[in-house]
Amino acid sequence: MADDLKEQKPAGKATALIGGVLKEVKGLKDKALDDVQSLKKPQKTQLYKSIFRVTHDEKPRNRALGILSNVFLHLHPAKINRDAVAYNYTWGMGGITFYLFIVLTFTGVLLMFYYHPTKVQAFRDILYLEHDVPFGKLLRNMHRWAAHLMIITVWLHMFRVFLTGSYKKPREFNWMVGVILMLLTMLLSFTGYLLPDDQLGFWAVTVGTNMARATPLLGHEGPLGPEFGMTAFNDVRFALLGGSIVDSNALLRAYIWHCIAIPLIAGIFMAVHFWRVRKDGGISGPAPVMLESEIKEPRRF
Amino acid sequence: MDWVQLWEITTLPDNVPIVLLILVIPFYTWYGLRQAFANDRLIDRLEADPEMAKTHHRKTQPWKPGWAREVQVWPYLLRMEFLVAIIVTFILMVWSITLDAPLEEPANPSLTMNPAKAPWYFLGLQEMLVYFDPWMAGVVLPTLILVGLMVIPYMDTNPLGNGYYTYKQRKFAIWAFFFGFIVLWLSMVVIGTFIRGPGWIWFWPGQTWDHNKLIFEANRDLPDMFGITSMLGKSLFGAAVVGLFALVTALGVHKLFTWNAFNRKIYNRMSLIQYVLLQFFLVTMMLLPAKMVARLLFRIKYVWVTPWFNI
Numbered sequence: 001m002a003d004d005l006k007e008q009k010p011a012g013k014a015t016a017l018i019g020g021v022l023k024e025v026k027g028l029k030d031k032a033l034d035d036v037q038s039l040k041k042p043q044k045t046q047l048y049k050s051i052f053r054v055t056h057d058e059k060p061r062n063r064a065l066g067i068l069s070n071v072f073l074h075l076h077p078a079k080i081n082r083d084a085v086a087y088n089y090t091w092g093m094g095g096i097t098f099y100l101f102i103v104l105t106f107t108g109v110l111l112m113f114y115y116h117p118t119k120v121q122a123f124r125d126i127l128y129l130e131h132d133v134p135f136g137k138l139l140r141n142m143h144r145w146a147a148h149l150m151i152i153t154v155w156l157h158m159f160r161v162f163l164t165g166s167y168k169k170p171r172e173f174n175w176m177v178g179v180i181l182m183l184l185t186m187l188l189s190f191t192g193y194l195l196p197d198d199q200l201g202f203w204a205v206t207v208g209t210n211m212a213r214a215t216p217l218l219g220h221e222g223p224l225g226p227e228f229g230m231t232a233f234n235d236v237r238f239a240l241l242g243g244s245i246v247d248s249n250a251l252l253r254a255y256i257w258h259c260i261a262i263p264l265i266a267g268i269f270m271a272v273h274f275w276r277v278r279k280d281g282g283i284s285g286p287a288p289v290m291l292e293s294e295i296k297e298p299r300r301f
Numbered sequence: 302m303d304w305v306q307l308w309e310i311t312t313l314p315d316n317v318p319i320v321l322l323i324l325v326i327p328f329y330t331w332y333g334l335r336q337a338f339a340n341d342r343l344i345d346r347l348e349a350d351p352e353m354a355k356t357h358h359r360k361t362q363p364w365k366p367g368w369a370r371e372v373q374v375w376p377y378l379l380r381m382e383f384l385v386a387i388i389v390t391f392i393l394m395v396w397s398i399t400l401d402a403p404l405e406e407p408a409n410p411s412l413t414m415n416p417a418k419a420p421w422y423f424l425g426l427q428e429m430l431v432y433f434d435p436w437m438a439g440v441v442l443p444t445l446i447l448v449g450l451m452v453i454p455y456m457d458t459n460p461l462g463n464g465y466y467t468y469k470q471r472k473f474a475i476w477a478f479f480f481g482f483i484v485l486w487l488s489m490v491v492i493g494t495f496i497r498g499p500g501w502i503w504f505w506p507g508q509t510w511d512h513n514k515l516i517f518e519a520n521r522d523l524p525d526m527f528g529i530t531s532m533l534g535k536s537l538f539g540a541a542v543v544g545l546f547a548l549v550t551a552l553g554v555h556k557l558f559t560w561n562a563f564n565r566k567i568y569n570r571m572s573l574i575q576y577v578l579l580q581f582f583l584v585t586m587m588l589l590p591a592k593m594v595a596r597l598l599f600r601i602k603y604v605w606v607t608p609w610f611n612i
């Protein structure tokens with residue numbers, strides 16, 4: 001190469017050099033154009049394919065694979081009753097409840113960064129959140145209102161499931177799981193109520209846990225409680241509060257139930273709930289109506 | 302009328318969800334029943350015309366031959382979910398920007414809040430405390446509510462109305478649920494929020510809360526009204542009254558449950574255990590309105606007095 005160049009005239013050398021560079025540049029330009037082209041079709045990129053594991057042509061098979069091969073979306077079947085996607089059947093209430101649970105987990109974790117479950121700090125942390133933490137007030141408000149909203153949507157979800165008779169065969173068990181989820185949702189809300197350590201939460205929890213005193217057998221003021229050996233220092237209320245009054249132990253217990261135990265349990269039940277929706281044959285309807293004349297005789301033992 | 306106070310109660314930040322609930326429940330009741338009635342009309346037509354029943358697709362939704370019965374989840378369902386998530390986020394954002402979560406004074410055990418109210422979704426239980434002792438209102442009844450809800454699928458032997466809205470085919474079930482959920486549970490939440498004032502005294506909406514008001518309610522026990530004084534007498538008398546109540550209610554439930562030929566057909570499908578369970582839960586549920594009437598109208602505190610428990 002070097003010898004070749006030496007033998008040529010200087011001018012020729014320059015032209016060749018420029019030509020070479022131009023060729024390189026053109027090559028680069030073509031590559032750049034290719035990249036731009038690929039931006040228009042992100043589904044064709046190696047990055048996309050590696051993440052989503054499918055080539056995403058507009059083919060039914062690939063659309064189905066897009067659902068099935070994604071860990072989050074595979075909660076869904078690939079296909080679904082054409083009339084079930086309309087809002088009017090499920091009211092989307094189960095989905096909205098789950099979405100609110102996610103919102104609550106997210107905002108809740110952020111709140112945990114600022115909150116200490118101790119008598120000295122808890123209330124001040126809330127004040128700090130409200131007045132000094134950037135967007136702290138919005139964060140607290142969102143957590144509060146999402147919790148209230150979730151209770152409303154759980155009730156509405158149950159109402160819808162009842163009205164569509166969706167608890168009937170084969171979904172009886174999932175209805176039971178649902179009732180437990182509703183209880184857990186309300187308990188989540190209730191344990192959270194104490195955490196700001198203000199008058200509102202304190203008295204609500206005092207009123208609430210006072211009822212536990214009266215538990216038959218297990219409460220010291222309940223029927224047969226004293227006969228069963230219950231005092232204010234060993235009954236269920238004591239176990240709930242970690243003491244005989246609502247104080248620092250109660251705050252810590254509420255915190256742990258609220259932030260760790262109940263969300264975990266609820267998460268497990270939700271996994272079962274969604275799994276069973278799928279296993280019970282997907283969403284129950286809108287199914288073709290059945291007529292009275294078509295009732296089959298029940299099987300007898 | 303104390304409009305200011307009514308407004309204050311309504312706009313108390315923690316009460317706003319109930320206001321929302323009061324709006325949303327009638328809406329969805331209407332929304333569900335409207336579809337139920339539409340399906341009922343279709344059912345009537347199909348029952349009148351067996352030929353049509355053989356070929357009809359049996360839904361109120363539109364249908365053309367050749368349409369696939371199922372659609373792809375992506376995009377048809379996912380886009381809906383995405384849209385709903387955006388709308389919910391938007392509502393939540395607006396709500397959180399415009400309305401602040403409440404924060405009272407720091408907790409102070411020596412300064413009692415009056416009225417000290419549970420969060421609104423538990424006000425049903427707190428209101429039940431007026432009518433029952435805490436072991437009933439706070440422990441036994443809530444447990445029975447949960448267990449009762451859980452066994453619904455195992456008591457309901459009606460195979461119709463599985464997966465579609467209908468009223469005609471499930472009248473008893475729907476009335477029972479409406480009664481328990483809307484008439485009892487939700488209205489008690491509303492009473493607890495809007496009507497109960499300081500000292501848990503009944504104040505009509507718009508009546509000014511009087512913090513000094515004391516009511517020397519001359520509450521009586523039913524046995525006393527009959528001049529029964531001995532504990533044994535009271536126990537036996539109470540048991541008899543409660544037993545009589547259970548019997549009459551159960552007969553009433555039975556009458557409603559076997560109202561027409563269709564209902565009797567469903568009844569015949571039930572096992573003995575199923576029917577006894579159903580009666581047990583419905584009679585227990587009716588205990589609440591019965592005690593509400595006894596307490597609110599006749600100032601009766603206990604019906605059944607024993608050395609161990611009172612009802």
Ligand code: HEM
Binds near residue numbers: 098154174177178283
């Ligand atoms: C944390 C609470 C809950 C969550 C996140 C949840 C979520 C869901 C979701 C996403 C579905 C799919 C259909 C739909 O959106 O309607 C569903 C279906 C169902 N849920 Fe829930 N649910 C909860 C509580 C409940 C409760 C309280 C009940 C009843 C007491 C219940 C009973 C059912 C049943 C029976 C189905 C099947 C319905 C059908 O196939 O039409 N769930 N749930």
